[in-house]
Amino acid sequence: MAVAMYLAMAAAVALLINGATSDGTSKYTNHTVGDSAGWFFNSTTNKTSTDYSAWAAKQTFNLGDYLIFNTITNQTVIQTYNKTTYDSCTMDDALDSDTFQYGGGSNGFGETLTVPVPLTIESAQYYFSDADDGEQCQHGMAFEIKVGHGLGLPPSLNQPPPPPYAPPPVPADEGQSPPITVVTTPSNNGEMRAGASICWLVLLLVVMLSFLQA
Numbered sequence: 001m002a003v004a005m006y007l008a009m010a011a012a013v014a015l016l017i018n019g020a021t022s023d024g025t026s027k028y029t030n031h032t033v034g035d036s037a038g039w040f041f042n043s044t045t046n047k048t049s050t051d052y053s054a055w056a057a058k059q060t061f062n063l064g065d066y067l068i069f070n071t072i073t074n075q076t077v078i079q080t081y082n083k084t085t086y087d088s089c090t091m092d093d094a095l096d097s098d099t100f101q102y103g104g105g106s107n108g109f110g111e112t113l114t115v116p117v118p119l120t121i122e123s124a125q126y127y128f129s130d131a132d133d134g135e136q137c138q139h140g141m142a143f144e145i146k147v148g149h150g151l152g153l154p155p156s157l158n159q160p161p162p163p164p165y166a167p168p169p170v171p172a173d174e175g176q177s178p179p180i181t182v183v184t185t186p187s188n189n190g191e192m193r194a195g196a197s198i199c200w201l202v203l204l205l206v207v208m209l210s211f212l213q214a
Contacts, residue, residue: 028064028154030116033127033143039071039115041129041136048136052127052143062150063122064157069102069115075129075136077102077115086126086144089137119147120157 033039037050069077080086080099091099102115119125128142152158 026151028066028151029060029062030066030068031059031061032068032070034070039069039075039077039129039141041075041131041139041141043074043132046135046139048140052140056143056145059145061119061145061147063119063147063152064150064154065119065147067117067119067127069117071113071115073109073111073113074131075141076131077117078128078130079117080126080128081121081123083124083126086128086142089128089134089142090130118157120153122147122149 034050034052034055039052040049041047042049071077078091078099078101080094082094082098085091085094085099091101102117103113117127124144124146126142126144128137130137131141
């Protein structure tokens with residue numbers, strides 16, 4: 001009886017482990033967008049290197065996973081939580097709070113770069129390239145995903161972002177010297193005149209006393 005119970009418990013644990021593995025929740029995953037095809041668009045044929053919606057439909061996305069975009073600077077990587085922005089294929093009317101553009105730190109054209117995008121919000125979200133005035137997105141350079149909870153956010157991502165940089169305040173009249181306060185010392189001519197008057201008064205009193213004593 002005890003052996004049978006032990007075997008049943010072991011089987012249940014094995015099922016749980018297998019179930020976690022099959023659901024993709026036993027570890028965090030880096031999803032290479034488009035697999036080996038990457039994130040590319042051919043401006044001559046107006047075609048993407050693969051069907052990104054079909055690629056996304058085969059994946060399971062969870063908090064803490066990453067999307068890895070292997071691309072070049074001719075394309076852009078836009079992440080949005082706003083379907084209206086996604087459908088418009090442009091960031092023109094997007095909000096800073098729900099739409100973000102990722103870059104690889106290069107302003108050159110045609111340079112190879114890899115863009116990692118962490119999945120930090122459990123929700124539906126959308127990705128597209130708005131290059132060529134949104135033409136790339138309109139021709140299939142776009143996909144949507146739904147992010148599940150999975151293992152939850154790892155500590156490395158479960159931190160509030162640092163506050164945005166704010167330059168120090170600049171004086172209104174920058175470049176001009178600050179005003180110099182000039183302290184003036186009052187003239188002592190009045191004090192000298194008062195001292196002379198006292199001396200004459202003392203001398204007069206001495207002369208009068210000498211006459212009185214004579």
